Every structure is written in structure tokens, then in C-alpha cells.
Amino acid sequence: MNEKMQSQTLELWNNNPSGSSAALQIKELKNEDLEGVAHLHREVFSDPHALPSSGALQAFYKSVFLDSPFASKASPSLVAMEGGAVKGFVGVLTREFALAGEKIFIGIGSRFMVAPSVSGLVAASLLRRAARSKIDVFFTDGANEFGGASMRALGGVEIPLYGIQWFKVLRPFRFLSSFVKNRSSILGQLCSGISRPLDLMAGPLLAPVGNASGEWEDLSPKDIVELCGSSSSLYSLVPQYQTFEVEWLLDFCDKSSRRGRFFSKKLPLSEASFGGIVGFLRPNGIFEILNLWVPGKRIAEGFKALLSFAYSHGAVAVQGRMDDLFFSSLRGEKVIMKHGSWVFACGKNKAAIDAIQKGKALMGGLEGELWLPSARHGHT
Template identity: 30%
Template sequence: MSGVRPFVRADIPPVADLHRRVFSSRSPARREARDAHEAYFSELYFGNAWCAEASPSLVWEDGRGAVAGFLGVTTRAMSLGGQALRAAVTSQFMVDAEARRRAPLAAVELVKALLAGPQDLTLADEATEPARRLWEGLGGATALLLSLQWARVLRPARFAVSRLAARNRLGRLARGAAPLCRPADGLAARMPSSPFALTATSLRAEDLDAATLRDCIAEAAADTALRPEYDERSLKWLLEVLAGKRGCGGFHRTGLRDDAGRLVGWYLAHLAPGGTGEVLQVGARGGALAPVLDHLFARAWQLGVDVLYGRVEPARLRQLSERGCVFHHRGHWMLVHSGVPGVLEAIHRGDAFLTRLEGEWCLRFQGEHS
């Protein structure tokens, strides 16, 4: 009989194979690829710092007992006004195409089982439009503002050419324009009146350790009603996972000090030369975000990044806009569900500290792109 049950270690090979079929290729995987997939599911769902038996990941079995659906769950400690909460963060929601045809309610059953769990808050921050409709149909909500992202174009010419090159009919035009990109982008970055101009900063960079980052997050989130509660062990594990990702650029966990040696801000980002930069978190002490953004943008430029993306934080809309950022919906939705009074209200009014560090992006399989 088909149905949903908890994900156990013995399910790792079939779930890894399901992931490869759904997101990668239907052709047989080489041994190295199979090993990488299986190691990912083992480490993320059984070796992570937030393993919780009460909120397991879920699989859907078809009538023959074969695993044909999966919904990953990792838990996070959070708090609302001092009240301890347990959040469940979803990842890798997938159902085999044949299973969807034979059992169209498989995805519904997985989400219903998830939302019936004991967690206080459920988050899905990289949901597709079909997943959004399903979620809302089962009583969940969409956090519209947190579904927006900011973008800061650093190399406008090369960024435009890369967009043209992605269109088959315009590929020749893009190749012809490519030699002009470097001088055009250099001029755009240097001209004071340019919307792409970079601002120099005297801040000094250093690598952040887990303990310092924990303290920074705690201080930055202190004035928000809903916030994450990290410990050094969990942050260290998460930073190691991020540093080990391949295919999305080098991972930068950067603390910034002023001329007096005081730590004034930080950022966490994957920066890919010749491509995109994904900003997971950016913070500042005392509200001085502008120089932190300036340092991030200049560093990304030096490394050859074309464009940076990050999640919109309502309290920072003005500061981001003043630094040349634009806001758009990138195709993913932030979905939320909670029965605890005050949780959803805090999220919808922008009184929650929810960055990409608290979401699914960190949990992606290496090589998965935005």
C-alpha cells in the first residue's frame, strides 16, 4: 500500500537515485556521482547538527514499496519574544514523474504529513509556483516580501551579454559584443554618476569563526520578535557545509573591522568569477550597513563577479536601494506555516530575522543553481 513514512538510512540509495532522475539525468550515474549523492543525503539528514527524530524527513512509497517521493526536513532552534521554538526547514521536495502520473496526490500526502508534525514553524523558502498553490491549499501562507530578492549588477555590459548568450538566436550578437565588455564595465564602475559605481571603504577584512558569527547574529537579531538561536556547534557545521560546496564559487565568511579595530559588520557569500554571487547574510553593528555593502560589492568586483543576489530584508530596503540594488521576484516563494500565536504575524510585518542562512539554499546539493 502506498503512503508516507519517515526517511531512514536504508532509503539513502533510492532517494539519491530519485534526486538524480528528477534534477540531473535519467541516464545511469557513474560510481562517483552515486557516491556524491548518497554522501550528501547521509550528511545532511543524518549527520547534521539539528537532527531531530520528532521531525524526520519523509518518503513516499508506491504500491510496490518503492521510494518515489521525498521531502527533506532539517530543524532549527528559534525563539519568539523569548519563547523557545522549533522550526522545520524543508529541502529537496521531489516526486518521481511516473508516480505523479499514477498517484497525483503523492505530493499532497507528503506536505500534509509535514505540516502535521510537532514543529512550531515550518519554512520552505525556495518553493515553486505549483508548490505554493499546494501549500496554501493545505493551510499554509506565503511571505510575499521575503519572497523578493535584491540584485546588484556589478558588470552591466558582461551581465547583459551573458543574458543574450543564453538565447540561442542572439548568441552570435553576444559573442561579437564580448570584447567591448571589459572597458565598458570598468568605466561604469569608476564614473561617480554611474548607478554601477563602486565606493571605496577603509574596512579591513578577516575570516569569521563560528563563535564570532554567533555573537554577531545574536546582536543583529536582538530587536526582532522572531529570530534564530544558534550555538557554536551548529554554526560550525553549517559553515563547513557551505565551504565544501562546489560549482557556486568560493565561500566567503568575512568580518569587517574599522580603523580602530572594532568589528562593524560581516557577510557570508558564494562568489563565482565570471558569474553570480549569492549573498546568504550581510549584517552591521550599529546600523552602519552602507560601508559593509560597499566592501562586499568591491570584493565581488575584484573577484570578477557580474551580479550579486540576496534576500530582501524589509528593514534594509532603503539602504539597499541607495547602493544601487534593484528588487525582483526570482522565481522562488517563501512559504510559512505555524499554529503558534504571533509567529506568522511577526513574519508578515517584517519583524523576523530570516536570512538565506536559515533557509534551503545552504542545504542544496552541490552544483544546484538558483
């Protein structure tokens, strides 16, 4: 993290403790701001010709930050206005959690962006205001360098565990051939041509042991609510979902077609029990795990079932966020670890932040913002 940037951010706030200026207004996101937010999105992210249309972006921001079950009047998404134009935005999605039986609210920061033409005060003021709304913890799991510096200046702490991505290769030859970017070259054609038969020959040695029947039942919203509820014996901080909230999330993910094929499936385990998996099989063949739920006594079995599911659906590799609960299973499967994105938390509930820091929180992709598509792709 850039200490100079953090110092500059802190200095900005100290020089402007109210978080505003005569020219700057920070207010709750409204329908009339959507066109300006869409314009800002296209200005901030490169190659506007590859981005969704203004209409598609407006529909995306309305659906997620105004109309979703997680849009809260108590901790709304915010826009920064300057000269009548939208110059900054931070989305806030409020989630209910249980901490040792106590109800708390965590605000998930998302789509934090400011116009290149404005000062750092706009960004600092936006984030400060969002973090001080009526929530117990403010959480970001996709912070860039400035966002990270701003969170540190707020007194936020980095969560190294959730910033780690694990990676398990299932079909090594096809996985390696995917790195040959120019498929039309002689090398690209050679790699593409031989990788599949090589993986087929190696299949009996590499295929994960798991569900041999190949039958995978759908995981319903009600199943997910029950799996989260039963996770209270494994985690001290657990999401409290209503069935309609999970229905909305699954429907949204299912419509994110550019991201790949969406799955919400049961993982059959011994003694008539089951776990659950939610994720995307991306066009590049990598199965991206959003959430994995497994009963406490079935963790190793559940992880093998996950690998079996991904392999049976043609995945070349599996990728997911680190979870302390699965560390032993991950180590046993010889996965690759890499740094993903910066994850931060700040707020008044120190016990909740401590649980997140120690990996004692059920914070999967559905709980943070990893279920959202890339900022460059919009909704579909």
C-alpha cells in the same frame, strides 16, 4: 498560484484525512532508504546523465538529512513508500529560534519530490505529515507550483517579502556581455573583448565607496553566533545557533565547489565595529549573498561595505534576498527587484508566522534552504 490545483489538493486531503492508503506508507528516512531516494532524485530531475552519481546523491542526502546538526528525530525527514519503492521524499531541517525570548522550533522543508507515476495524494500526504510534526512553524523558501498549492491547502501563508530577490549591477558592460550566450559568435567575441576595458574605464565612477585597504578578515563561526545574538534588537524572531552548527554549515558551503568560491568575511565598520557576510562568487561573476549581518546603527554603512567587498573581488553584480531592514539602503543604491521563488509558512505559532510575514525575522540563506546546492548538482 493555480487555484484549481489548490482546490484539487484540498479535495485529496478531505477524501483521505489520515494522509495514507493501503498501498502507501509514510515513514521516517533511514539509511536503508538512501538508495531509493537517490533513484527518485534522478527520476524527478531532468537529464540524469548531467546529475551526480547514485553514490554521490546518497552521500548528499545522508550528510544533510541524517547526519547534520539539523536532522531531528522529533521532526524527521520523510519518505513515501509504495510497493517497496521510494515514491516520495521531503527533507526537514529543524532550526531553533528565539521569539521575544521564547524558544521555538522551525522545520525547514527541502527537496520535496514525488515520482511522476504516483497520484497527488502521495505529495499531499508527505507535506501534511511533515508540517504536523513536533515543530512550531513549517517553512519552505523554494516551493514550486504544487508545493505552494499544498501549503495553501494546509492553511499556510505566502511570504511575499522573502520571495523577492534584489540585484545590484557593479560592472555593467561585463554583466551585459554575459547575456550573449554564444561566446564563439562574432557578437559574443566582440562583447567579451570590449566589456572589460569599458568597465575599467568606468571604474572610478562606478566603484563603491568602502574598505580601501582591501583587507577582509575571516568571519568565524563564533562571530556569526554573536552577530545573530546581537540581532535581537533588530528582529523579533532570531536563530539560536551553537558554534558547532555554524561550523558544519560553513564547511558544507565551502565544499560546494560547483556553486563558486565561498566567502565568510567580516565587514569593517566605523567605531571598531564590524558586520558579516556569507556568500558565493559564482562562475558567472554574480556574488550571491546568503546572509548579511550589520549592527542596527550601521545599516547603510554595512550595505556599502558589502558592495565594496564584492567589487574588490571582481563581481559583476550582487544578488540577495529582500530584507525589510535594508530596504532604504537598497532603494538608495537603485537595485533591480525581481520575484525569486515562492516562500510559505504554516504552523501553530501564529506570532512567529506573523513576524516572518512582516519581515521581522532574521531568515537569511543559512536559515532556510538557500545554502543547499541546486538539486541538479548534488553536494560538490
